[in-house]
Amino acid sequence: MKYPFIIAILALLAIWSWDWIKGPKNKFNLLGIAFIIGISIFSLAFWQSRQAATSLRVVGYSSKLFESDLVKWNISLQKMVGTNELNQGYKDMSADIKAFRDFLAAQGIAPDEISVQPITSYQRYDNNGYMTGYNLSQSVFILSEDLNKIEDLALNPDFFAERGMVLNDSRLEYLYTKLPELKQELLAAATEDALARATEISGSAKTSLGKLREARAGVFQITEPYSTEVSDYGIYNTGTKQKSISVTLTAYFNLK
Numbered sequence: 175m176k177y178p179f180i181i182a183i184l185a186l187l188a189i190w191s192w193d194w195i196k197g198p199k200n201k202f203n204l205l206g207i208a209f210i211i212g213i214s215i216f217s218l219a220f221w222q223s224r225q226a227a228t229s230l231r232v233v234g235y236s237s238k239l240f241e242s243d244l245v246k247w248n249i250s251l252q253k254m255v256g257t258n259e260l261n262q263g264y265k266d267m268s269a270d271i272k273a274f275r276d277f278l279a280a281q282g283i284a285p286d287e288i289s290v291q292p293i294t295s296y297q298r299y300d301n302n303g304y305m306t307g308y309n310l311s312q313s314v315f316i317l318s319e320d321l322n323k324i325e326d327l328a329l330n331p332d333f334f335a336e337r338g339m340v341l342n343d344s345r346l347e348y349l350y351t352k353l354p355e356l357k358q359e360l361l362a363a364a365t366e367d368a369l370a371r372a373t374e375i376s377g378s379a380k381t382s383l384g385k386l387r388e389a390r391a392g393v394f395q396i397t398e399p400y401s402t403e404v405s406d407y408g409i410y411n412t413g414t415k416q417k418s419i420s421v422t423l424t425a426y427f428n429l430k
Contacts, residue, residue: 229387230376230427234368236360237420239399242348245324245415247316250343251334254298256307263310267293270339271312277333278316287318311342321348321415347412356419361391364423372427384428392422 251270255263271290278288291313298307318324325346334341350356368389376383393408399418403409411417 228429230372230383230429232368232371232375232425232427234364234366234371234423234425235420236363236367236423237418238356238360238363239416239418240350240356242321242350242415242417244317244319244349244351245321246347246349246412247318247324247328248343248345248347249314249316249341251312251314252340252342253310254307254340255310257305260295260308263295263308264293267310267312270337271314273337274314274333274339278327281323281327282320283316283318283323288314288316290314348415348417349412350417357394357421360394360419360421361423364391364421365389365425368423368425372425376427376429382430384430386425387428388426390424392424395420 251267251274253263253267253270255266275285275288275290279285293310293312295308295310297305298309300306316324328344328346331341331344333339369386372383393406394410395404395408396410396417396419397403398411398414399416401411401418
């Protein structure tokens, strides 16, 4: 018996009952109708309880260690100039960026791996509220598959120090380009784990395991290796080259 069939029966009973009431106007008809509807509801509830007793819920789990194959180097350069030095500050900042791009090219970084953002500026004030000059900043990021080379460059600030360039921010983000394929692999492994758990439970209970009725995947947790950190919305840690990915899958199996 399925839900649509039950609903259809109840709807037909309601229509038939209404016509019946309008006919003989017998008050006892109401009692009979109420009895029929009550029996139908009880039967539905009994059927649902029997269905719950013939299903099994298990949670499968899978995890894997993997290594990033892409790195993003985020750099923010800063320059402080006086109140009458804004124009010269722009020129100096542009010269610094050009020198940096030339330096990267000499290290084998392709031009299409480098992205330069526009210069931003804001006024600077002293404690008495008097304007003392401007702060200029410009962001650059490098996206490369050569993780070792970018790490070496990021960890060696000599170029910036020699030119007197102020690094307001310099950080590495480790990414992975084959994440969709990896997620599919993890979901398949979690499903197999759920099936193995269900088989073990049903075998111990002396029942036969039926087909998979429903499966719901949880969010992916991408963390540093061996981390216990979890989030309801999922995690994507970009701070480490080595990562761990995990996922759970809630599966519902029929029991025979």
